[in-house]
Amino acid sequence: MIDVLVVGAGPAGLAIAAALCDLGLRVAVLAPVAPGGAWPNTYGVWVDELADSALQPLLGQRWTDCVVCAGGRSFDLGREYGLFDNARLQAHLLHRCERANMTWHQGTAQRVYHAPDASHLVTSAGETITARVVIDASGHAAALVQRPAPQRVAHQVAFGIVGTFTAPPVRAGQLVLMDFRYDHLPGDAKAAQPTFLYAMHLGGERYFVEETSLASKPPMHFEVLEQRLYRRLAARGVTVRTIEHTEHCLFPMNLPLPYLDQPILAYGGAASMVHPASGYQVGAALRLAPRLAAALAQVAGQPNAGPVALAGAGWEALWPSAAVRNRNLYELGLHSLLNFNAAELDEFFGAFFQLPYPAWTGYLSNTLTTPQIVRDMVGLFIKAPNPIRAGLVRSALREPALLTTIVSGQ
Numbered sequence: 001m002i003d004v005l006v007v008g009a010g011p012a013g014l015a016i017a018a019a020l021c022d023l024g025l026r027v028a029v030l031a032p033v034a035p036g037g038a039w040p041n042t043y044g045v046w047v048d049e050l051a052d053s054a055l056q057p058l059l060g061q062r063w064t065d066c067v068v069c070a071g072g073r074s075f076d077l078g079r080e081y082g083l084f085d086n087a088r089l090q091a092h093l094l095h096r097c098e099r100a101n102m103t104w105h106q107g108t109a110q111r112v113y114h115a116p117d118a119s120h121l122v123t124s125a126g127e128t129i130t131a132r133v134v135i136d137a138s139g140h141a142a143a144l145v146q147r148p149a150p151q152r153v154a155h156q157v158a159f160g161i162v163g164t165f166t167a168p169p170v171r172a173g174q175l176v177l178m179d180f181r182y183d184h185l186p187g188d189a190k191a192a193q194p195t196f197l198y199a200m201h202l203g204g205e206r207y208f209v210e211e212t213s214l215a216s217k218p219p220m221h222f223e224v225l226e227q228r229l230y231r232r233l234a235a236r237g238v239t240v241r242t243i244e245h246t247e248h249c250l251f252p253m254n255l256p257l258p259y260l261d262q263p264i265l266a267y268g269g270a271a272s273m274v275h276p277a278s279g280y281q282v283g284a285a286l287r288l289a290p291r292l293a294a295a296l297a298q299v300a301g302q303p304n305a306g307p308v309a310l311a312g313a314g315w316e317a318l319w320p321s322a323a324v325r326n327r328n329l330y331e332l333g334l335h336s337l338l339n340f341n342a343a344e345l346d347e348f349f350g351a352f353f354q355l356p357y358p359a360w361t362g363y364l365s366n367t368l369t370t371p372q373i374v375r376d377m378v379g380l381f382i383k384a385p386n387p388i389r390a391g392l393v394r395s396a397l398r399e400p401a402l403l404t405t406i407v408s409g410q
């Protein structure tokens, strides 16, 4: 019998499958496509998040000239950013799986049931696959793992263009992580729903420009983002010349955590691993995979360990109480952002990027301890202008349940 069946072969599914194979577990993947099916999204990551040196060569492009425009200033971030070459990242993960003779099942998971010694997954074609534990890595609309009904989910939405332009939309060699300027918006621009430009030079005459709503509830419409992108470019004297590709990005920022006592595990979007304040996830999925794999390998060494023991150890490795507490703090941050208009969010990030380097980098990469997050939130509060402080207090008071869980450490 195989030890672990991974459902889904996106970045998270393959990251955990590869890490499990590295440790000698018997692994299978179930995915709707054959190995090597292309991933549709472009994945950005901070280069310093790739501590595993084997991962850095998998970046297709890197930028050292990285800036944020917020609060009337331009911040040189001094932090290197990269975009994965999806084909290279996937080939690297698949190679680690294949050298361990991992089994690939092509199909779609429909349901799973559990016995004391194994879980039995049934595909939509009626095939049953048995494993000691199943990991649901089927993305944000998870196929199998259970969670409380989502009630107040915010979405990140973006519309992007890869193409050529009549003039450079950003400096040659530059990455603009966030440009919050809103002077190009018509009417009461200050009070508009906030969006920002995420843009980068891809080499030669190619650029990627994307108008992004960091978090909105209900999600902003793609058409609005597209219009804003063209308006923003026009205000800087830039027109689109050719379109190579358009990207429509929509995913939930704060899906409730899955139940942490179920006999099935999840990973990636399915495990609510998206950072609630930034939307990033792929770097964390690569970074945390060895830790989850080690926890599972340890329990798998006990011959009688079945789904309950394996999933229990996995949930504890993935979502220990400190990580849950930190996530609640990030979610509190997200709710503040949701209540800000364009002018307020611009000022908020103007204060955020004045935080010390370890504070803002750690916050965005989710590498801080709870006391460090609290310290940095207080630091931000002190730096922020009065209207932003008032907004932060109002948002916190609107979230008594979240505040209670944070304060009580639950």
Ligand SMILES: Cc1cc2nc3c(=O)[nH]c(=O)nc-3n(C[C@H](O)[C@H](O)[C@H](O)COP(=O)(O)OP(=O)(O)OC[C@H]3O[C@@H](n4cnc5c(N)ncnc54)[C@H](O)[C@@H]3O)c2cc1C
Pocket: 007, 008, 009, 010, 011, 012, 013, 030, 031, 032, 041, 042, 043, 044, 045, 107, 108, 109, 110, 137, 138, 139, 140, 143, 247, 248, 249, 250, 251, 267, 268, 269, 270, 279, 280, 281, 282, 283
């Ligand atoms: C356009 C876009 C851009 C993004 N950019 C970034 C970024 O730059 N950086 C970042 O960190 N994050 C980014 N994200 C957010 C997030 O990290 C991605 O959504 C990421 O793809 C999630 O990875 P995943 O492996 O969990 O899920 P997915 O990539 O969604 O993969 C899930 C896999 O499971 C398969 N599957 C689904 N249902 C079943 C089933 N029933 N049975 C079997 N298989 C199934 C799917 O076919 C798919 O292959 C972006 C998201 C989008 C939409």
